[in-house]
Amino acid sequence: MTTNPAGRDVSAVIDVTKPSVARVYDLALGGKDNYESDRVVYRQIMEILPEVPEWAKENRRWLQRAVGWMAREQRIDQYLDLGAGLPTAQNTHQIAQSENPxxxxxxxxNDPSVIAHGRALLMDNERTDFAAADFTRPAEVLADPAVKETLDFSRPVGLIQALVLHHISDLDEVVAYQAEYLDRLPSGSCVAISHACNPRDGSEAATLAATFEEKFQPHFPSLRFRTPAEIATLFGDLELVDPGLVRLFDWHGPGIEVDDTPADHYRDAASRFLVCGVARKP
Ligand SMILES: C[S@@+](CC[C@H](N)C(=O)[O-])C[C@H]1O[C@@H](n2cnc3c(N)ncnc32)[C@H](O)[C@@H]1O
Structure with missing residues (x-):
């Protein structure tokens, strides 16, 4: 029997024979909510990109900096985190609430493991809620009672899309539903996106991204690495704040000097594997 943190039997809803993106990613973060089907995929990925655990952690460190900046510098006190994943250390609510309780x-x-295990863990305080929904359906997400009751769309909102948009294969489709979210955001809102990148420039980074994507295909056919230009379209016509669309460890927020590059030990090709940016709605 598989039980969630509230003790409920969730064996019926979680198919442990099929790998889950949420669980494979959680495995890279050192989490325990995974099964042999997830570990098989993870081992294959590690063969071509042994830096994966570092990258998963780097993404979480970027999330921390991006939400911290929005909360501190932009005074944003409400967030919609799409494709949240399994709860781990320093989730969006902990970061935001450490700046503003x-x-x-x-x-x-929409992953059954996240719904079953995550809801209980994430609902550890009254200002945090969870919507079991498909983020490619903005109308449904925005009409979900958790969203309607918790967030006030007449004031700035922080929209978080960390390592999620590359799970939708059709770029036009992503751009279309992004437009619906961006349209609904009031002035002063921010959008934070991190995304898998293939520069498609014949470089070693491009070869590595293509190999990774190919390895993932049988398990997660909708995964798409995109060029920086394609990723930039996901912000619609919003302007990116400095330093723009960059490697994860290069984003520290506008005007923040970085004296050392924590990623000196990464292979250059692997360092271009994930990019991120934050845009603000004027
Ligand atoms: C790689 S994880 C990223 C987790 C988290 N955002 C982070 O950056 O640490 C991708 C998450 O997106 C979720 N996801 C993928 N497609 C989705 C969809 N159409 N609707 C809702 N969630 C989705 C997966 O279930 C998974 O939890």
Whole structure:
């Protein structure tokens, strides 16, 4: 029997024979909510990109900096985190609430493991809620009771899309539903995106990204690495704040000097594997 943190039997809803993106990613972060089907995929990925655990952690460190900046510098006190993943250390609500204890967060995910295990863990405080929904359906997400009751769309909102948009294969489709989210955001809102990148420039980074994507295909056919230009379209016509669309460890927020590059030990090709940016709605 598989039980969730509230002690409920969730064996019926979680198919342990099929790998889950949420669980494979959680494995890279050192989490325990995974099964042999997830570990098989993870081992294959590690053969071509042994830096994967470092990258998963780097993404979480970027999330921390991006949400910290929005909360501190932009005074944003409400967040919609799409494709939240399994709860780990320093989730969006912990980051935002460490800046402002009144901050509110709604997490959205459609993976049965995240729904079963995550809801209980994430609902550890009254200003955090969870919507079991498909983020490619903005109308449904925005009409979800958790979203409607927790967030006030007449004030700035932080929209978080960390390592999620590359799970939708059709770029036009992503751009279309992004437009619906961006349209609904009031002035002063911010959008934070991290995304798998293939520069498609014949470089070693491009070869590595293509190999990774190919290895993932049989398990997660909708995964798409995109060029920086394609990823930039996901912000619609919003302007990126400095330093723009960059490697994860290069984003520290506008005007923040970085004296050392924590990623000196990464292979150059692997360092271009994930990019991120934050845009603000004027
Ligand atoms: C790689 S994890 C990223 C987790 C987290 N955002 C982070 O950066 O640490 C991708 C997450 O997106 C979720 N996801 C993928 N497609 C989704 C969809 N259409 N609707 C809702 N969640 C989705 C997966 O279930 C998974 O939890």
């Amino acid at each position: 009144a901050a509110r967060v709604v997490y959205v995910d």
